[in-house]
Amino acid sequence: MVMKDSRQMGCLFHFDNIFAAKQATFGGIDLFQIGEICCECGYEVRAHNQFCLELSCIVSGSGYFYIDDTCIKVEAGDIVFNSIGHRHEIKTDRTNMLRFVYMGFNFNEQADKEFAEMLAFFQSAPYHFSKDTHNLLIPFMRNIDEFYSQKPYSRIMIRNYFEEIIVSAYRSFTEKADKILQYASERSPHSVGQTVYAVIRYIEKHIFELGSITELAIKLNYNSTYLSHVFKQRTGMTLQRYINHKKIEKSLELLKYGNLSIKQVGEKLGYETIQSFSKAFSRIMGYPPSRYVADQRGQE
Structure with missing residues (x-):
């Protein structure tokens, strides 16, 4: 594991945990990266191609997440999920700071049927965007704390938090989709589609x-x-x-x-x-x- 506590130009703080392949496996989840960053106005995270799944939760401030040619305005309480193989870039608002937590991961062969279904959903689009309707920021922050504190049985707690985060994110995304489908299911046979x-x-x-x-x-x-x-x-x-x-x-x-x-x-x-x-x-x-x-x- 490589843990960085950096102060880069335009970045107030960046606590980053980076793991080599297969170094951090928690049940059905292979973790590559987890951390928190607080960026000053105008700071940019350079464009890069997603090699793993990535989930971000906006803590405060506002900015822009770019996925391929799509620009998403983000603010406190938003969550964004990036799929594999798409171009990703982040820019902070020029009049506001941006603070967010994130995790990069993949599901492995140990993932059971429930996680396999989630993977299919997550990979069904270049990205998913929603409000954090299940307060996943709390387990997110607790999980980051477990990596820093390394208390007894931290691995058990970390795995549980990961599963809670992923399920909560999935619910936030799909409940919104379910509501849209509910609108559609009420249509008459002669509606516009x-x-x-x-x-x-x-x-x-x-x-x-x-x-x-x-x-x-x-x-x-x-x-x-x-x-x-x-x-x-x-x-x-x-x-x-x-x-x-x-x-x-x-x-x-x-x-x-x-x-x-x-x-x-x-x-x-x-x-x-x-x-x-x-x-x-x-x-x-x-x-x-x-x-x-x-x-x-x-x-x-």
């Missing part, structure tokens, strides 16, 4: 949280280009136009029943200014939100 239906349901349920199409695609585990193409092909409407219409549709409801000002409604729906909200509203409705509010008051 499983993928598009999943997107429609997600937009309806998360109208106040919607960001860019790229962010939407990441949350749903789809490629943004593919998602936009399929949506337009099946509905005849671009995905962005559909989102715009759904936001204005929701604004009508809020302005009528929500007891909110035009500015408050715009902010709630993610518009940066009241002017941008009014412009989007007018483009779809043909008149500004102020007229709609006045008309509603005139009917009371």
Whole structure:
């Protein structure tokens, strides 16, 4: 094992445990690397090809994980899983530090059926991205501590923590996928298709949280280009136009029943200014939100 405690340019600290092949085997898991890094603003982890599975958990700050040509914005509470054979790069936000824990590993021949199924899922895409819904940061940090402290029976504790981390990560990823499949399973025989239906349901349920199409695609585990193409092909409407219409549709409801000002409604729906909200509203409705509010008051 090689353990490094380094202070590199742009890196506040980097505690890294590196293992040679077959040197650190814990049941069905061959460990190659485990550690924690805290990077200053603008720090970069150079692009490299993944030779093993890698799981990262963001502790604090924000930055960007690049997998092949995909850029993922990460922040505290996110988890990212990288598959083997893909190009990986990390960049810290230029206005914020980034701290995360990570482990590089592979499943070996001792892995039982349950882990084999997890491996198939993990390798089913270049990466998986989700919120840490099962608080795997705790066993992650405890496991790192076991490597440093080397207390009696540490190997047993380490193996247990590894299995807890992997299962918790798997649940975080698949429960999100299961929810998408649940949306799709409720569709009628005449719906626009499983993928598009999943997107429609997600937009309806998360109208106040919607960001860019790229962010939407990441949350749903789809490629943004593919998602936009399929949506337009099946509905005849671009995905962005559909989102715009759904936001204005929701604004009508809020302005009528929500007891909110035009500015408050715009902010709630993610518009940066009241002017941008009014412009989007007018483009779809043909008149500004102020007229709609006045008309509603005139009917009371």
